[in-house]
Amino acid sequence: MKKYLKDYEYKILYKRIIFTCWILLIYIFGTHIPAITTVRTYTAISNFYKMTAANVGGDYQALNVFSLGLGPWLTAMIFMTLFYYRDSDRMMKQTRREKSTKERIFTLILALIQAYFVVFTLLSHVKIDHSEKWLIILVLVTGAMILVWLSDLNMRFGIAGPMPIVMISIIRSIMRQNVALSELGPTLLISAALVLIIILLVLIFIEITEYRLPYLDVMDVSSRREHTYLAWKLNPGGSIAIMISFAAFFVLNSAVNLIVQFFNSKNNGVLNFLDFSTPIGITIFLILQLVLSYGISRLILDPKRKAKDFKKNGDFFPGVEPGKPTYHYLIHKARRISWIGAFIVTIIIGIPLYATLLIPQFSKEIYLSV
Template sequence: MASAAEQLAANMNYGAFQKATDLHKRLWFTLGALLVYRMGTYIPIPGIDPAAFAQAFNGQAKGILGMFNMFSGGAVSRMAVFSLNVMPYISASIIVQLMGTMYSPWEKLRKEGGEAGRKTLNQYTRYLTVVLALVQSFGISQALLHTGGHLVAQEPVFFTITTMATLTGGTLFLMWLGEQMTTRGVGNGTSLIIFAGIVAQLPMAIWQMFTLTRTGEMNGFAMFAIFAMAVGVVLFIVFMERSQRRLLVQYPKRQVGNRMYGGDSSFLPLKINTAGVIPPIFASSLLLLPATVMGFLATAHLPPWAQWLPSAVGQLQHGKPLFMLLYGAMIIFFTFFYTSIVFNPEETAENLRKYGGFLPGIRPGKRTADYMDFVLTRLTVIGAAYITVVCLVPEALTSFYNMPALGGTSILITVTVTMDTVTQIQSHLLSHQYEGLIKKSRGKGGAGGMRPRVAAR
């Protein structure tokens, strides 16, 4: 007869085998979806000359188009069907979140609607994604038509319609693909799509560094310093993203009949970086927008009173002192702003009060909410400083070397998405290991575990 240790080992191996099969399927589905996404970034929209557009894109690479090109894995530089990527969907999600805190009907759906309310808000997000994608694709078509006739080989009206349909359809397909990856794959699908676009640009950035070193524009020590800085920034991001302040939550004891229930304690974790990667993305978009608009305008035809605009806008590019100053200030602002949207101390304190939980030494209700707000504010100060340092250190290198692909935003997104994906993989392994163990033990204990004892009697 097998010992208890042997049975436990067999049960754990059984659960691991079952989980490995399911996890393999999820991983293969995720890789296949990312492969489909990468293929779409090389398919140009109808009616565009890819070679002529690539040449014209080089003059706009330092504006907002360069940032979108980084997030889309080079799709913007090729004007592919996935040029908009999932940025309209992300913008729509943020707008719906903001409206969910300010618009009373949506706030009621978010708080009291449950699963049905969440599905309704998700549907509103999809509708808003379509609207934003149509507006952005229309703007892109008009910019291409007015930039130069050599870029477009179709009639203006027909080109506008096909461009809007193609780019909007590409965004909706990526939105659907991201949802499928989240449900049937591993990790958050939308985040993985952005992650894949950034990682796809990494080999080109490394090749640029080696090219600059070979031509003498960058010495070997500088290249080594950049790699060392990248490793240090990654380790710093991992440490800060794992850091959290745990507030002790105590639940009172209650007597039901002759038994005592409750008296348990748990922790309310507060992350240092509650806002995530939203602040640097918003700050970059707003700062690079004037440079992009100025690039599409004919500066030679500006009125006399506006002749200072090109030189002023030129200071709002990567590596410029004014850009770095405003970039850091806006990151701090959006960190506090988005944290206040994501975490509501009053709502959290009210939920704790409803379930009988309390913070030791602090009265439930308003006192608890004030204490949470005090702790969260101090954590947000540290988080804002952390994000600002991570994003500005690579920008300082940009002022000396032409390395736009090593932006702090891209490093932050890459590390955080990798950490979240690895955590989900570990959760899948652990949960299925326990499920296999419980199923196996129930099968043996229920069918054959009790019968020998009854027979012995």
């Protein structure tokens, strides 16, 4: 019986691997189907946008059926998760179909905005009718929704959901960058490696560091008193805040250009101030990163719910009365922790981005390190 179960598990694993391979073959085949074949696309989108798109399965090197990748879907899922974070009971009551329908509608809206920006950016130099551009937008949005459907199928019948698609896209992006490390020189290479190691150690320190708030547990009646404390991470937002910041900045860029195109149809170019090649664009992104990182950290810490739990359990902090004083105490601590984590992450991301303005010839290498 044990041998039969073991063989059965292996058969299921093989089937999942084969199914994932078929999904990847479809994805690779789709990336070779151009959305437009008559003209070459314009490279107005920066290398950083191209790398960011590759991290979610997209491809802005040339317009193809799957150029949008999984960006709209992943962004929609993250925002929906954060939206329901405070009201988890409401989310639990919803069926899988209801949650999936809301995700798909939000994904469709984001895909339309992103496709509009990509098409009117990459094809800004091409004299084609608006009807043709809207047809290309329809192809891109359709491809994005098909990719979402394939990822959902792989999540149920394959392995690792959307991650195999993302990994293939990242590998392709790295191979396309043609990073000229030999031009950096040994001194600069060693300095860059040391900086990356220091940043990595700082990130690990932030990840494992906890801010502990000791409190008294009234239910602990044991003779041996152990210290009880509320542990909060120094960077509660983690990588979610960074992902949302990039997605929000890209959506902001797309929305601004969409509005400009709508009110000024003669302007076929793209606004450059919301770009990583300008100090204004980098500054706006870093401000967005700081604010979103702080807000997401506050949302995850949720001092209001913690204060209710303390009041319900009868626990209290030394020198702090239960009820509103405990809530205000937790609010104060949550603000301090959230701002510290947000500032550290913003500085780590901001320094290399500003460095690209000083040495633009190595922008690809710096973007890749980020």
